[in-house]
Amino acid sequence: MKPFALAAALVIAACPVAAHDFGFAGVLSNTNTGEMPEITLSVGKPLADGPITLKSGMLYELEIEADGSGELGLEGPGFFRAIWVNEVVVNGLEIRPYGVESVEFDEEGTMEIEFLAIKPGQYYLKIPGSTGESQRVDITIQ
Template identity: 80%
Template sequence: MKTLITIAALSLAALPAAAHDFGFAGVLSNSNSGEMPGITLSVGKPLAEGPITLESGKLYELEIEADGTGELALEGPGFFRAIWVNEVVINGLEVRPFGLESVEFDEAGTMEIEFLAIKPGQFHLKIPGSTGESQRVDISIQ
C-alpha cells in the first residue's frame, strides 16, 4: 500500500506546471477571472456602453444595478445557457441556482452574478418587450 501511495505522489509531482496554474480553487480561482462592465437598469437609459466580449473558460462577475425608476427585468436565455452560474448575490444573500432565464428588479438595488463563460457564440441580454437598441446589450463569448 505504501508503494502505491508513493507512486501516486510522485506522479502528481511530475505533472507539468500548467496543471497547477489555477491553484486549489481550479477555474474558480482569482487567477482565472476576467473583467466585465456592469449593466444599469433605468427607464430610458442604455443598458451598457457597446458590446461586451468575454473569453470562454474565464470567471466573471456581472453587476446589475437598478435605479428604481421602473419595474424592469433583464432576459437572455441564450446567454444564460452558455454560462455556468456559480452564485447570484442579492443584498448580501448568496443563491446558487441550477440556472437562470431572467432576473427582475421591482425597486432599486444591486445584483451580482458570478459565472464561468462556457459556450462560444453571440448572445444578448435585453429588457423584455423592448425593441430599442439601447435596451439590449450584445455579448460575445470567444
C-alpha cells in the same frame, strides 16, 4: 506496460489543464477572472456603453444595478445557457441556482451574478418586451 505508460504521459502532456496553473480553486481561482462592465437598469437609458466580449473558461462577475425608475428585468436565455452560474448575490444573500432564465427588479437595488463563461458564440441580454437598440447589450463569448 510500457505502451500504457507512454500513452498516459502523452494524454497528460496534451491535457489543456496541465498547461495552466489554476491553483487550488481551479477555474474559480482569482487568477482566472476577467473584468466585465456593469449593466444599469433605468427607464430610457442604455443598458451598457457598448458590446461586451468575454473569454470562454474565464470567471466573471456581472453587476446589475437598477435605479428604481421602473419595474425592469433582463432576459437572455441563450446567454444564460452558455454560462455556468456559480452564485447570485442579492442584498448580501448568496443564491446558488441550478440555472437562470431571467432576472427582475421591482425596486432600486443591486444584483451580482458570478459565472464561468463556457460556450463561445453571440448572445444578448435585453429588457423583456423592448425593441430599442439601447435596451439590449450584445455579448460575445470567444
